[in-house]
Amino acid sequence: MTDRFVSFSKDGQVRYGLHRPEGITDLWAEHGMRWPGLREVIAAGMLEELAAGAPKRVDFLEEEIRYEIxxxxxxxxxxxxxxxxxxNEEYKDGQAAPANPSLFIRFPRSFVGHLxxxxxxxxxxxxxxxxxIVLVIGKGGRRIAQEAALDHVAALSLCNEGTIRDWVRHAKFNVTQGKNFDRTGSIGPWLVPYRSEAQIGDIALTTRVNGAVRQQDRTGRMIFSFRRIISYIxxxxxxxxxxxxxxxxxxxAGARLDPPVWLRPGDVVEVEATGLGVLxxxxVDEE
Structure with a gap:
């Protein structure tokens, strides 16, 4: 079974561990003093070793924890x-695909975890x-060559990059506002260690709203490959x-339907990709 690392909260403490069909194996209890979170585990290059040495027990049931990004x-x-x-064609501006990736920044507070x-x-x-699809950097670097780019990936995850559409057009040149409302997006459900390009080279990516497919494509059709993205950034x-x-x-996305269809309280969004699970x-409405 694929190793699936999770970050979660229990009794006010953010912890990490492995997700199993029966529940969660807590790794933070044993390793948290040395590596407080998965970022530190990744920096130490220890994902594979922790997975290999993890006990088979289940410490928490899924309903007992809260998933974090x-x-x-x-x-x-x-x-x-x-x-x-x-x-690109959705923009109906007659322009060919751009020569370089369009980029923007999001803050951690704008995301929540699975469920x-x-x-x-x-x-x-x-x-x-x-x-x-989310790439998690494992080995740092600057001016990384495309042929070496995937050597810098430690793990993979999924994202619902939730957006407040009218707020991405509040100014002339940026989308920052509409992309960073608190708790409008999600990342998860877990991290899957990256082992080969076959995991992401040409896999299905699907988004469903209330069970109905809204988005579906394959990563092999991306304008900018994962290697190119890492190298460019x-x-x-x-x-x-x-x-x-x-x-x-x-x-x-809902903005491109005719008429547009926005998410409403009670809706459930699922993002799924081959081998990476379902986020x-x-x-809900903000209280």
Whole structure:
């Protein structure tokens, strides 16, 4: 079975461990003094060793814990926009796919973990979904060559890159506001250690709302490959262990339906990719 690392809260303490079909094996109790979180485990290159040496017991049932985003304190969360051919065509501006990736930054506070509610803010009803694959950097670097780029990946995860659509157009040149409302997106459900390019080279990525498929494509069709994304980003910023790169969403977000269909309280969004599990979140209004 694929190793699945989770970060979770129990009794007010953020911990980490392994997800098993029966429940959660707590690794923080034994290793937390040395590596307080998964970011530190990744930086030490210890994911594989911890998985191999983990006890088989179950310490907590899933209903006893609260999932957190897998890397709870990343230095950077960088997101790629417009990275599938049909997504570029949605803009109807007549322009060919860009020569370089479009990028923006998100803050950790804008994300919640698996099964936790995404929060629609009172400022806007236009909460939308975007299913994406996440690269977790394991080995830092600057100006990383494309041929070596995937050697810098420690693990993989999923993201619902939730967006407040009208707020991405509050200014002329940026999308920061609409991408960073607290608790509007999610990352998880877990980290899967990266072992070969076959895990992500051409896999299915699907987003469902209330069980209905809204987005579906394959990573082999991405405009910018995972290698290109890592190489390009590392040109201008030093990547460090635990950094998260959210790699782009297929066509089919609610904003592009006619008429647009926004997420509402009671909806459930699921993001699924081959071998990476299902990230599931309900929608609520902010209290």
């Amino acid at each position: 897998p890397v709870t304190n990343p230095e950077k969360i960088l997101c790629v926009g417009v990275n599938f051919p049909d997504r 936790q509610p995404l929060v629609r803010p009172p400022e806007s009803p236009q909460l939308d979904y975007e299913g994406e 590392s040109t201008f910023t030093t990547l460090v262990p635990g950094d998260l790169i959210v790699t782009g969403t297929p066509t089919g 599931r979140n309900p929608i």
